[in-house]
Amino acid sequence: MADKKENGQNDQTIEIARLQPAEIYQRLASRDQGLTTAEVEKRQKQFGKNILEKKSGESLFTKLIKNFTGLMAIMLWAAGLIAFVAQLTELGIAIWLVNIINGCFSFWQEYQAGKATDALQNMLPAHSRVIRDGKEIKILSADLVPGDVVKLEEGDDVPADIRLITSTDVAVDQSSLTGEVTPVHKQSGAVKAKADTNHFDLDNIVFSGTSMMKGNATGLVVKTGMQTDFGQIAALTQNVHEDLSPLQRELNTLTKQITVLAVSIGVVFFVVAIYFVHYPLVKSFVFALGMIVAFIPEGLEPTVTLSLAGAVQRMARHNALVKRLSSVETLGSASVICSDKTGTLTKNEMTVQHLWTPERDYTVTGEGYDTHGSIMAGPNDQTYHDNESLKELLLGGAFADDARIVAPTKDHPRYQILGDPTEACLEVVARKGGVAVEKEQAATPRVKELPFDSERKMMTVILKEKGTHRFDVYTKGAPNCVIEKCTTYLNQGKIVPLTAELKKQVMAANDGYAKHGLRVLAVAGRILPAELRQNLDAATIAAVEQGLTFIGLSVMMDPPRSEVMKAATECRNAHIKIIMVTGDYSLTAKSIARQIGLTDPDKPLVAVTGEQLKTMSDDELRQVLSGEVVFARMAPEQKYRIVDMLQQMGKTVAVTGDGVNDAPALKKADIGVAMGETGTDVAKEAADMILTDDNFASIVTAIREGRGVYANIRKFLLYILNSNMPEAIPSVFFLLSGGRIPLALTVMEILFIDLGTDMLPALGLGRENPEPGTMHQPPRSRHSHLINRALLGKAFGWYGLWSSIIAMGGFFIANYLHGHVYPDLPASGFDYRQATTLALGLIIFCQVANVLNIRYQFGTMFNRHFLTNSMIFIGIAFEIVLLICVSYVPLLQDVFGTEALYRQDWLMLVCVPLPLILIDELRRWVIRRHRNL
Numbered sequence: 029m030a031d032k033k034e035n036g037q038n039d040q041t042i043e044i045a046r047l048q049p050a051e052i053y054q055r056l057a058s059r060d061q062g063l064t065t066a067e068v069e070k071r072q073k074q075f076g077k078n079i080l081e082k083k084s085g086e087s088l089f090t091k092l093i094k095n096f097t098g099l100m101a102i103m104l105w106a107a108g109l110i111a112f113v114a115q116l117t118e119l120g121i122a123i124w125l126v127n128i129i130n131g132c133f134s135f136w137q138e139y140q141a142g143k144a145t146d147a148l149q150n151m152l153p154a155h156s157r158v159i160r161d162g163k164e165i166k167i168l169s170a171d172l173v174p175g176d177v178v179k180l181e182e183g184d185d186v187p188a189d190i191r192l193i194t195s196t197d198v199a200v201d202q203s204s205l206t207g208e209v210t211p212v213h214k215q216s217g218a219v220k221a222k223a224d225t226n227h228f229d230l231d232n233i234v235f236s237g238t239s240m241m242k243g244n245a246t247g248l249v250v251k252t253g254m255q256t257d258f259g260q261i262a263a264l265t266q267n268v269h270e271d272l273s274p275l276q277r278e279l280n281t282l283t284k285q286i287t288v289l290a291v292s293i294g295v296v297f298f299v300v301a302i303y304f305v306h307y308p309l310v311k312s313f314v315f316a317l318g319m320i321v322a323f324i325p326e327g328l329e330p331t332v333t334l335s336l337a338g339a340v341q342r343m344a345r346h347n348a349l350v351k352r353l354s355s356v357e358t359l360g361s362a363s364v365i366c367s368d369k370t371g372t373l374t375k376n377e378m379t380v381q382h383l384w385t386p387e388r389d390y391t392v393t394g395e396g397y398d399t400h401g402s403i404m405a406g407p408n409d410q411t412y413h414d415n416e417s418l419k420e421l422l423l424g425g426a427f428a429d430d431a432r433i434v435a436p437t438k439d440h441p442r443y444q445i446l447g448d449p450t451e452a453c454l455e456v457v458a459r460k461g462g463v464a465v466e467k468e469q470a471a472t473p474r475v476k477e478l479p480f481d482s483e484r485k486m487m488t489v490i491l492k493e494k495g496t497h498r499f500d501v502y503t504k505g506a507p508n509c510v511i512e513k514c515t516t517y518l519n520q521g522k523i524v525p526l527t528a529e530l531k532k533q534v535m536a537a538n539d540g541y542a543k544h545g546l547r548v549l550a551v552a553g554r555i556l557p558a559e560l561r562q563n564l565d566a567a568t569i570a571a572v573e574q575g576l577t578f579i580g581l582s583v584m585m586d587p588p589r590s591e592v593m594k595a596a597t598e599c600r601n602a603h604i605k606i607i608m609v610t611g612d613y614s615l616t617a618k619s620i621a622r623q624i625g626l627t628d629p630d631k632p633l634v635a636v637t638g639e640q641l642k643t644m645s646d647d648e649l650r651q652v653l654s655g656e657v658v659f660a661r662m663a664p665e666q667k668y669r670i671v672d673m674l675q676q677m678g679k680t681v682a683v684t685g686d687g688v689n690d691a692p693a694l695k696k697a698d699i700g701v702a703m704g705e706t707g708t709d710v711a712k713e714a715a716d717m718i719l720t721d722d723n724f725a726s727i728v729t730a731i732r733e734g735r736g737v738y739a740n741i742r743k744f745l746l747y748i749l750n751s752n753m754p755e756a757i758p759s760v761f762f763l764l765s766g767g768r769i770p771l772a773l774t775v776m777e778i779l780f781i782d783l784g785t786d787m788l789p790a791l792g793l794g795r796e797n798p799e800p801g802t803m804h805q806p807p808r809s810r811h812s813h814l815i816n817r818a819l820l821g822k823a824f825g826w827y828g829l830w831s832s833i834i835a836m837g838g839f840f841i842a843n844y845l846h847g848h849v850y851p852d853l854p855a856s857g858f859d860y861r862q863a864t865t866l867a868l869g870l871i872i873f874c875q876v877a878n879v880l881n882i883r884y885q886f887g888t889m890f891n892r893h894f895l896t897n898s899m900i901f902i903g904i905a906f907e908i909v910l911l912i913c914v915s916y917v918p919l920l921q922d923v924f925g926t927e928a929l930y931r932q933d934w935l936m937l938v939c940v941p942l943p944l945i946l947i948d949e950l951r952r953w954v955i956r957r958h959r960n961l
Contacts, residue, residue: 039223040250040251041189041227041230041233041251041257042222042223042225042227042230043055044056044233045191045221045232045233046218046219046220046221047191047218048217048218049193049194049216049217049218052191052193052248053248056174056175056248056249056250057175058175058176058177060159060177060193061159061161061162062158062159062160062161062162062176062177063160063161063173063176063177064160065160065161067175068160068171068173068176071173071174071175072171072173075173075174075252075253075255076252076253077170077171077253078169078170078171078172078173078187078188078252079170079253080254080259080262081253081254091135092131092135095131095132095135096127096131098279098280101127101131102283103283103286103287103324104123104124104126104127104324105124105127107123107320107324108120108123108124108127110317110320111123111317113317115314122779122783123324123783126783155167155168155169156168156169156178156187157179157180158172158176158177158178158179159177160176160177164179169187169188172187172188172249172252173252174249174250174251174252175248175249176188176249177193177246177247177248178246178247178248178249179244179245179246180198180234180240180244180245180246180247181243181244181245182240182241183239184240185237185238185239185240186200186234186235186236186237186238186239186240187236188236188249188250188252188256189233189234189235189236189249189250189251189252189255189256189257189258190233190234190235190248190249190250191232191233191247191248191250192215192216192232192233192234192245192246192247193216193245193246193247193248194216194245194246195214195215195243195245195246196243196244196245196479197242197243197477197480198214198215198234198240198242198243198244198245199211199214199240199241199242199243199448200212200213200214200234200238200239200240201238201239201240201241202228202235203687204237204238204687204688204689204710205228205235205237205238205257205258205261205664205687205688205689206611206687206689211241211447211448212228213480213481213482214231214232214233214234215231215232215481216232216245216247217232218232219231219232224639224642226638226639226661226663227257228257228611228663229661231482233250234247235256235257235258236251236252236256236258236259237256237258237688241447242447258688261664261688261689261692262688262691262710278813278814279332279814281813281814282745282813282814282815285813286323286324286815289323290319290320290323290324291320293319293320293323293756294317294319294320294323295316297315297316297319297759297763298312298313298315298316300763301315301316304763304764304766305763305766305767306766307767315759319756319759323752323756332741332744332794335737335740335741335744335794335795336354336357338794338795339356339733339736339737340356342797343729343730343733346726346729347719347720347721347723347726348717348718348719348720348726348727349704349717349718349719349720350716350717351715351716351717351718355699355716355717356730356733356734356737357737357741358680358682358698358699358716358734359699359701359717359727359730359731359733359734360731360732360734360735360736360738361680361698361734361735361738361807361808361810362604362680362681362698362699362731362734362807363603363604363605363680363681363806364604364605364606364607364674364679364680364681364682365599365604365605365606365607365681365682365683365684365727366607366609366667366670366682366683366684366693367606367608367609367683367684367724368608368609368684368686368687369610369616369617369620370586370610370612371686371703371705372684372686372703372722372723373588373592373608373624373626373724374586374588374620375395375396375586375587375588375589376449376586376722377397377449377453377586378449378450378452378453378547378584378585378586379392379394379395379396379453379456379586380392380453380454380456380457380582380583380584381546381583381584381585381587382541382546382581382583383403383421383422383457383580383581383582383583384537384541384580384583385415385417385418385421385518385581386417386517386518386519386533386534386578386580387415387417387519387520388405389537390403390404390405390410391403391404392404392460393460394456394460395587396443396587397433397442397443397444397445397452397453397456398442398443398456399433399443399456399460400460401456401460402460403457403460403461410461411461411462412458412461412463413462416498416518416520416521417518417519417520417521417579417580418461418580419461419497420497420498420499420518420551420579420580421551421579421580422457422458422461422463423458423463423468423497423502424499424502424503424551424552424553424579425454425455425457425458425549426454426455426458426463426465426468426469427468427469427472427474427489427491427502428451428454428488428489428502428503428504428551429452429454429455430447430448430451431445431446431447431448431449431451431452431454431455432445432446432447432452432455433445433446433455433456434446449586450547450549450584453584454549454582457582468495468496468497471496472491472492472495472500473491474489474490474491474492475490475491475492475564476489476490476567477490478490478567478568478569478572478573480505484505484509484569484573485505485506485509486503486504486505486506486509486510486513486573487505488501488502488569488572488573489501489502490564490567490572498518498553498555499553499554499555500556501553501554501556501576502551502553503551503553503554504549504550504551504552505549505550506549506550507534507538507548507549507550507581508535508538509550510550510551510552510578511526511531511534511535511550511578513552513573513574513575513576514526514552514576514577514578515575515577516575516576516577516578517530517577517578517579518553518577518578518579518580523577526578534550534578537581538550538581541581541583542615543615543619544619545615545616545618545620545623546583546584546585546619547583547584547585547616548581548582548583548584549581549582549584550578550580551579551580551582552576552577552578552579553576553577553579554576554577588620588623588624589723589725591723592624592724592725593624593625594725595725595727595728596624596625596626597625598728598803599728599731600625600628601803601804602731602803602804602805602806602807603805603806604731604807606626607653607657607658607659607670608620608621608659609658609659609662609667609670609693610658610659610660611661611662611689612660613660613661614635614636614637614658614660615635616660617635617658617659618633618635618658621633621658626658628656631655631656632655632656633656633657633658634652634656634657635657635658635659635660636652636657636658636659637659637660637661638659638661638662638663638666639661641659641662641666641669641670642666646673649669649670649673650673650676650677653670653673653674653677664688664690664691664692664693667683667689667690667692667693668692668693668696670693671683671693671696671697672696675696675698680698681697681698681699682697682698682699682700682701682727683696683697683699683700684701684702684719684724684727685700685701685703685707685711685715686702686703686707686722687707687710688710688711690702690711691710691711691713691714692714694711694714694715699716699717700714700716700717701716701717701718701719701727702714702715702718702719703718703719703722704718704719704721704722705720705721705722707722717730728803731803732798732802732803733798735798735803735805735807736796736798736799736802738808738814739796739798739799739802739885740795740796741794741814742814742819743794743796743882743883744790744793744794745814745815745823746822746823746827746882747786747789747790747793747875747878747879747882748782748786748790749815749819749820749823749824750823750824750826750827750828750831750878751782751786751828751831751871751875751878752823752824752828753827753828753829753831754773754828754831754832754835754874755773755778755781755782755871757772757836758771758773758835758836758839758867761836765850765851768851768853769850769851770853770854770855770860771855771864772839772863773835773864773867773868773871774864774924776923776924776925777864777868777924777925777926780868780914780924781868781871781872781875784907784910785872785875785906785907785910785911786875786907787903788899788902788903788906788907789876789900789903789904789907790879790903791899791903792879792900792902792903793879793882793883793900796883796897797893797896799884799885799887800887801886801887826951827874827882830874830944831870831871831874831875831878834870834940835867835870835871835874838866838867838869838870838936839863839864839866839867841866841936842859842862842863842867842933843863846859846862846863858927861921861925861926861927862927862928862929864925865914865926865927865928865929866929866933866936868911868914868926869911869915869933870936870937870940872907872908872911872937873937873938873940874940874941874944875907876907876908876941877940877941877942877944877945877948878944879900879903879904880900880941880945881944881945881948881949883897883900884952885952886952886956886959887952887956888949888952888953889945889949890949915927915928915929916928
């Protein structure tokens with residue numbers, strides 16, 4: 029962990045784990061009577077408070093200002109200023125209002141989604157019981173110092189890293205640090221730990237941020253505050269620099285591109301106006317400024333914001349809560365997902381799937397803690413009445429079970445468990461076999477328990493009497509350990525000697541299940557001798573756990589979520605690589621990965637453990653990451669390293685997690701995804717998105733939405749940029765003709781298009797649902813940009829070209845109908861205003877066709893989803909109503925320099941969209957045929 033010394037010194041935590049209890053007092057300069065008050069004060073000055081330091085975050089004011097100082101926002105401030113200088117006051121005010129409204133909206137969205145909580149500090153317990161000056165007292169956990177003697181019991185949160193001195197049947201929940209829910213048994217003896225042993229594998233140290241599930245203990249505080257393993261994870265999380273999201277980087281690039289494009293066009297028009305048209309300098313400058321403003325997409329920021337906000341709302345309906353708007357698109361560009369296993373890919377509900385006895389094996393149906401299911405012997409249902417070996421196997425597991433199942437209630441509609449999930453599933457399978465568990469346990473209660481420890485790898489219970497079952501002692505544990513204590517086995521209701529051949533059969537069955545990632549527990553029994561029953565103090569481990577009768581094996585696993593396989597297939601189709609990074613064992617990780625289709629079945633799958641990763645160079649890790657791989661028994665800083673290496677390889681990385689151990693990787697990732705049901709506050713704090721149902725399939729839905737957002741932003745740009753073409757072409761005609769062809773559009777009419785008629789349809793494009801086939805495309809490259817040659821070619825050389833031809837053609841036709849032909853075209857008066865109004869109308873009706881065409885990149889618009897985006901059609905109706913108003917309302921005629929359109933003008937306008945739609949349908953049909961789409 030983090031306390032490995034750079035100068036090569038040994039790890040202090042490992043060293044202390046190797047010591048005997050008596051040696052630890054000497055090492056930590058303490059005693060069994062505890063520290064004195066003077067020693068405590070001295071150490072508090074040396075080590076400080078037992079708290080987690082937290083870096084101060086950005087103030088609300090700073091977060092607010094950020095929304096007004098991005099590159100896109102700065103460009104709009106500058107555009108507004110240019111408009112004021114060019115004496116286009118209304119345009120300047122409109123642009124600045126757009127910027128202000130968008131900034132406030134973005135700030136409010138992120139403020140609502142990302143309210144910070146002091147999660148790390150809240151996970152530490154408030155008080156601890158310690159021995160100081162020979163007396164047991166209760167103190168604030170923040171006042172603990174190394175060397176303090178601490179008392180722990182069931183239900184306590186562990187306040188620091190503590191080396192156990194004495195322990196009785198201790199089991200600890202380390203899931204917040206390791207991600208694995210299986211309780212970890214602890215003891216107080218010395219361990220033979222290697223220098224590179226993962227700290228969380230040390231069974232004589234309990235760690236800050238974990239909790240006591242069972243037993244009681246006394247221990248010495250080894251580390252406090254930020255020096256604990258928990259604190260090191262917190263520090264690693266806090267020190268991660270938060271980079272710009274891919275979308276933010278791309279919008280910055282886009283801003284620069286648009287600025288260069290607009291300024292270049294402005295300079296060209298300025299030069300042409302002076303040297304070719306011989307326009308006055310001031311007029312040329314104002315004209316060039318107007319062209320610059322015309323090419324700036326003022327609606328881009330609100331469209332991006334609303335597109336992201338719409339996706340956030342749709343994702344919320346699919347159980348994904350997004351804390352930062354730009355995270356939506358980031359997930360859409362993800363090329364790698366590093367996923368935890370337990371609770372994300374699997375149900376986090378241990379389930380017995382097989383039962384094995386020397387007579388036969390059984391298949392168990394049903395999943396999770398729901399007791400509905402059957403025990404099958406071939407095609408036939410079995411109960412504990414049908415076979416004595418099956419009966420004893422079920423009863424033995426149930427009697428040796430410390431967990432309890434809680435039936436569904438109105439508040440908790442699913443079965444809940446209290447205790448170890450591995451033990452809970454033994455009760456579930458007993459119920460499936462017809463055992464009345466509570467009745468049996470009540471009839472023959474325990475009189476003594478020999479608890480599990482990591483050396484024996486088994487536990488034993490002694491019952492009051494035999495009752496309806498054969499034995500009054502039951503042992504469960506690791507098959508290889510239990511079988512060594514057995515001298516007989518149960519077969520056809522008889523106890524017969526255990527042969528070497530049967531031992532091989534038992535271990536072969538165990539190995540076969542283990543290779544498929546299944547967990548196996550052996551159950552054995554015996555009849556307690558009368559002398560031990562009369563003197564239970566003499567019923568020690570050595571006296572009881574011998575001469576056992578082997579009964580059978582219970583085989584269990586945490587089943588994969590049913591929807592994960594489909595989600596994994598979708599990810600592979602979308603060229604997204606899924607890498608499992610788990611705290612579980614490598615065999616289990618490989619088995620689950622293959623079972624749910626995370627990896628390519630035609631390629632070899634490599635499992636890398638935490639110990640192996642420690643010795644890997646960066647080049648070796650890069651090579652491993654290029655193939656099919658799962659990572660097992662990972663420490664937090666190793667998850668961080670994996671994410672960092674993937675990013676160095678140019679990947680956009682999404683990480684899922686639920687524990688404190690996941691927080692650094694969640695923070696480092698391009699997008700961190702925390703679990704809402706099982707996730708710790710720390711993980712949720714570090715993440716960008718929270719899955720309220722802990723379901724991996726929800727990530728796939730979110731990826732689809734993210735890809736849709738990026739596509740929608742490109743559709744918006746295509747729509748806005750194509751209208752710039754017919755807005756600019758009149759100026760080109762004006763300049764190249766030396767002013768003999770007057771401007772077919774006035775500056776105010778250009779403004780009317782940019783901030784009036786184009787705005788709502790453009791926003792509607794931002795609300796489009798992802799197109800079919802979105803998840804059959806590879807993720808976009810980090811080097812691809814929103815604006816590229818293809819988009820510019822389509823905007824200016826296709827949609828914009830058609831609009832320009834039609835608008836200029838309409839302008840000349842209107843003049844011709846009024847008796848004006850080139851070069852005698854009027855530059856003012858009724859005929860001029862009426863011609864510009866027709867050109868304006870033609871551009872608007874071209875945009876009606878364009879917004880419908882741009883909705884689909886390759887597919888036909890004539891499909892059942894055509895009417896799903898109501899905002900598009902509201903926008904179309906809105907721009908037509910605006911055209912009517914600007915054409916016929918006297919006040920607006922004066923502002924925009926327009927006149928009323930004639931009946932034949934409207935006939936021309938309504939005939940424009942259909943041919944454009946059919947032409948573009950033909951273009952897309954040719955593309956589909958050519959690309960076999």
